[in-house]
Amino acid sequence: MTGTSLLSAPVLSPAARLRGLKPDWISDPKVWRTEVLAGLVVALALVPEAISFSIIAGVDPEIGLFAAFTMAVTISIVGGRRAMISAATGAVALVIAPLNREHGLGYLVAAVILAGVFQVVLGALGVARLMRFVPRSVMTGFVNALAILIFMAQVPEMTDVPWPVYPLVVGGLVLMVLFPRITRVIPAPLVSIVILTIVTVAAGIAVPTVGDKGELPHALPVPGLPDVPFTLDTLTTVAPYALAMALVGLMESLMTAKLVDDITDTHSDKTRESIGQGVANIVTGFFGGMGGCAMIGQTMINVKVSGARTRLSTFLAGAFLMVLCIVFGPVVSDIPMAALVAVMVMVSFATFDWHSVAPRTLRRMPAGEILVMVVTVAVVVATSNLAIGVVVGSVTAMVIFARRVAHLADVTSVTDPDSGQVVYSVTGELFFASSNDLVTRFDYAGDPDQVVIDLSASHIWDASSVAALDAIETKYAQRGKRVEIVGLNEHSTLMRERLGGTLAKNH
Numbered sequence: 001m002t003g004t005s006l007l008s009a010p011v012l013s014p015a016a017r018l019r020g021l022k023p024d025w026i027s028d029p030k031v032w033r034t035e036v037l038a039g040l041v042v043a044l045a046l047v048p049e050a051i052s053f054s055i056i057a058g059v060d061p062e063i064g065l066f067a068a069f070t071m072a073v074t075i076s077i078v079g080g081r082r083a084m085i086s087a088a089t090g091a092v093a094l095v096i097a098p099l100n101r102e103h104g105l106g107y108l109v110a111a112v113i114l115a116g117v118f119q120v121v122l123g124a125l126g127v128a129r130l131m132r133f134v135p136r137s138v139m140t141g142f143v144n145a146l147a148i149l150i151f152m153a154q155v156p157e158m159t160d161v162p163w164p165v166y167p168l169v170v171g172g173l174v175l176m177v178l179f180p181r182i183t184r185v186i187p188a189p190l191v192s193i194v195i196l197t198i199v200t201v202a203a204g205i206a207v208p209t210v211g212d213k214g215e216l217p218h219a220l221p222v223p224g225l226p227d228v229p230f231t232l233d234t235l236t237t238v239a240p241y242a243l244a245m246a247l248v249g250l251m252e253s254l255m256t257a258k259l260v261d262d263i264t265d266t267h268s269d270k271t272r273e274s275i276g277q278g279v280a281n282i283v284t285g286f287f288g289g290m291g292g293c294a295m296i297g298q299t300m301i302n303v304k305v306s307g308a309r310t311r312l313s314t315f316l317a318g319a320f321l322m323v324l325c326i327v328f329g330p331v332v333s334d335i336p337m338a339a340l341v342a343v344m345v346m347v348s349f350a351t352f353d354w355h356s357v358a359p360r361t362l363r364r365m366p367a368g369e370i371l372v373m374v375v376t377v378a379v380v381v382a383t384s385n386l387a388i389g390v391v392v393g394s395v396t397a398m399v400i401f402a403r404r405v406a407h408l409a410d411v412t413s414v415t416d417p418d419s420g421q422v423v424y425s426v427t428g429e430l431f432f433a434s435s436n437d438l439v440t441r442f443d444y445a446g447d448p449d450q451v452v453i454d455l456s457a458s459h460i461w462d463a464s465s466v467a468a469l470d471a472i473e474t475k476y477a478q479r480g481k482r483v484e485i486v487g488l489n490e491h492s493t494l495m496r497e498r499l500g501g502t503l504a505k506n507h
Contacts, residue, residue, distance in 0.1 A: 031310065032312075033185070034306065034307050035309075035310055035313040035316065036313075037186060037190060037306065038301075038302050038307065038317075039302075039308070039312070039315070039316025039317045040190060040320050041189045041301060041306055041343075042306070042313070042317040043316070043317050043319075043323075043324055044190070044193055044332070044335065045297075045298055045343060046065075046068050046085075046087055046295075046321050047065070047210055047321065047324065047335075048340055049068075049087070049088075049295070049298070050064035050067065050068040050087060050088045050321075051064060051210075051213040052064075052090075052213065054093075054290065055214070056097060057092075057097045059100060059105060059290055061213065061214030061216070061217075062215070063105070063288065063289060064088040064289075065216065065321065065325055066221040066287055066288060067087065067284050067289030067292050068289075068292070069221070069322045070221065070280070070283050070284040071280045071281070071284050071291075072315070073315055074276075074280040074283045075276055075280045076318070077315070078272075079314070080257070080268050080269035080270060080271065080272030081256075081257040081260055081261070081270075082266075082309065082310055082314075083260065083299075083302055083309050083310060083313055084253075084256060084257060084268075084299050084303075084314065085295045085298040085301075085314055085317055086253065086277065086280060086292060086295060086314075087292050087295045087298065088289070088290050088291070088292040089249075089292045090153075090384070091248050091252055091293070091385055091386065091387065092245055092290070092292050093290065094384070094385070095244045095248055096108050096111055096112070096241055096245055096290065096291070099111055099237075099238065106227035106228040107226070107228055107234070107237060109226040109285050109288055109289075109290075110226040110228045110285070111238040111241045111242045111291075112245070112281055112284060112285035112290065112291035113226065113285035113286065114235075114238055114239060114242035115241075115246040115281055115291060116246075116277075116278040116279065116282035116283075116291070117278065118242055118246035119246045119278030120278035120279065120282075121278075122246065122274060123250075123271055123272075123273075123274030123275035123276075123278060124271075124275060127250060128254055128270030128274045129270075131254050131255075131270060133398075134258075134394055135393075135394065137369040137372040137376075138390060138393035139255070140353055140356045140373050141374070141389070142259075142376060142390055143351060143352070144353055144357070144373070145381055145386065145389055146296050146297075146380075146386065147349070147351040147352035148348070148380075148381055149381065149384065149386075150296075150297045150344055150348035151345060151348040154341045157338075157341045158341060161207070161208060162206060162208075164200075164205050164207050165336075165337075165338045165341075168196055168199075168205075168207065168336060168339065171196065171199075171342075172341075173342050173345060173346060175188065175191060175192040175195060175196075176188040176189060176191075176192050176343070176346050179191050179192070184307075187305065187307075188305075189301065189346070192343065193335060193339045193343065196338060196339040197339060200334075200338075205336075207337070208338075209336055209337060210333055210334075210335045210337065211333025211334065213337075216325040216326075216332065216333065217326065218329070219326065220322060220326070221287040221288055221289070222288075223287050224286065224287075224288065226285070245291060246278075248293070248385070248387045251386070251387035252293045252296070252386050253273060254273065254274065255390060256294035256295075256296050256299055257273050259296070259299075264309060277293060277294075280292075296386075297347055297348075297351075300350065300351050301343065304347075304351070305346070305347060356373065368401075371396065372393055372396050373393075375392060375393055376392070376396075377389070379392045379393065403433065405428075405429055405431075405433065409426070409430060409438070409458070410426070410427050411424055411426050411427075412425050413443075419450070421449075422448055422450075422451055422452070423453075424453045424454065426438070426455050426457070426458045427457040427458055428458055429459055429461060430455075430458055430459065430465035431462050431464065431465060432462055432464035435464050435467075439471050439475070444475045444476060444481075445479065447476075449481050449482060450481070450482055450484075451482065451483045451484070452483075452486060453469075453472070453485045453486070454486055455485060455487045455492065456487025456488075458492075459489060459491070459492055460488070461495075462495075465495075466499040466500055469496065470500060
C-alpha cells in the first residue's frame with residue numbers, strides 16, 4: 001500500500017519543485033517591498049546603537065558596527081527565528097567590558113569566539129528546552145521591562161541638549177502616528193527619519209547627530225585570528241567571560257524569539273536559534289567584532305512596526321548597515337539623533353503590554369502572578385540586565401508555585417476499632433515542600449499497633465518524600481507498631497524501592 005501511494009503521487013517538474021523552495025519575498029512583490037524597507041529602517045536604527053554599545057565595551061565604534069553587520073547577516077542564514085535581528089547589544093557589552101579593559105581587544109575577540117563555541121554546545125545539548133519553565137507572568141514582566149529600558153536608554157539623548165531636539169522628537173512621533181493613516185507602503189519610521197534629517201540639514205539646525213557618536217567605518221571587516229597567545233593561561237582568562245556572554249546572549253535571544261513567536265503567531269526552532277547564535281558569534285569574532293545576540297528593540301522595529309516576517313529583512317539590515325556606513329557615511333552622519341530617539345520611543349510604547357497593567361486585569365489576576373511580574377520588571381530595570389530579571393522572576397514563580405502546591409497535600413485518618421488498625425489517606429503531591437510537614441501529621445503514641453498509609457491519591461516526586469516516609473515508619477517501629485504503605489503508583493513504587501531505607505540511615 002505504501003509503495004502504491006508513492007507511485008501514485010504526482011511527479012513535480014524541476015521548475016515546480018524550485019517554485020516550492022522559493023521564499024515568499026521572491027514571488028510576492030509586496031512582501032519583497034516590506035522586507036527591503038524594514039531592513040533599511042533597522043539598519044538606520046542600528047548605527048547609533050552599535051556605536052553606543054562599542055563605547056560601553058570600551059572599543060572603537062567600528063568594532064560594534066562590524067559586529068552588527070556580521071551578526072545580522074550570519075543569523076539570517078543559520079538562525080531559527082525568521083525576521084529577528086541580532087547584533088551588538090548592551091548586555092554583551094557589559095559582560096565583556098572588564099575583559100577588554102584589563103587585557104585588551106585581542107582577549108575580547110577570543111572571548112567572543114569561545115562564547116560562540118559554548119552557545120553551539122549548549123544549543124546542541126538542548127538548552128532551548130529550558131524555555132518551557134519560563135512562566136507567562138515572567139514573559140509579561142520581561143516585555144514590560146524591555147519597553148521601560150528602551151525608553152530609559154533614550155533619556156540621555158534628551159538631557160542637556162539644544163532646545164530644538166524636543167520639537168524634533170515630538171514631530172517624529174506625530175509623523176509616525178499620522179503617516180500610516182495615509183499609506184502603509186513606506187514604513188512610518190523611515191519617513192520620519194528622512195523628513196527630520198532634511199529639515200535639520202536644510203534649516204541648519206544645530207542638534208546632536210549620528211556622526212557625533214563616533215566615526216563610521218570606511219571599509220569592510222577583514223577576517224583574522226585574535227591577537228592573543230594560544231595558551232592555557234589565555235583560555236582560563238577568557239573562559240569565564242565567554243561563558244557569561246554565552247548564557248546572557250542565549251537568554252535574551254530565546255526570550256526575544258518567544259516574543260516574536262507570540263507577535264507573529266508562528267513557531268520558531270529554538271534549538272537552531274541557539275546554535276545559530278553561536279555560529280554568528282564565532283563568525284563575528286573571526287571578523288574582529290565584539291559579538292552580540294538578539295536585539296529586542298530593533299527586532300520590534302522590524303517585526304511590529306515595519307511588518308517584516310522573513311529572513312530577507314534580517315539579512316538586509318546587516319547589508320544596508322555596511323552600505324550606509326561605507327558608501328553613504330556623510331549622509332548617515334547628518335541624521336539627527338532626535339529622529340532615532342522618536343523611533344525608539346514609539347517602539348517602547350508599542351512594546352509595553354498595556355493590557356497587563358489595566359485595573360480590570362489586575363483585579364482578576366492572582367496576587368502571585370502580579371508579584372512575579374513586578375519582581376521581573378524591578379530586577380531588570382535595577383540591573384539593566386534582562387537575563388538576570390528572567391532568572392529571578394522564574395525562581396520567584398517556582399517558589400510561589402511550590403508554596404501553593406505544598407498546601408494541597410493533606411492527611412486524613414479513619415480508625416477501625418474492629419480490626420484494630422488506623423488508615424491514613426494522603427492526598428496531593430509529595431515533594432520537598434509538602435513532605436516536610438508530613439511527619440508531624442501522624443499520632444505515633446495514640447494509634448493502634450497496625451497502621452495503613454494509603455497513597456493512592458498522591459504521588460512521590462523526590463527523595464525528600466521517600467525520607468519522610470522512612471522517618472514515619474521508624475517512629476512507629478520505635479513504639480513496636482507496624483506500618484503498611486499501600487496504593488503507590490508505578491513511578492512512586494520505583495522511587496521508594498530505589499531510595500527507601502537508605503536516606504533515614506544516612507541521616
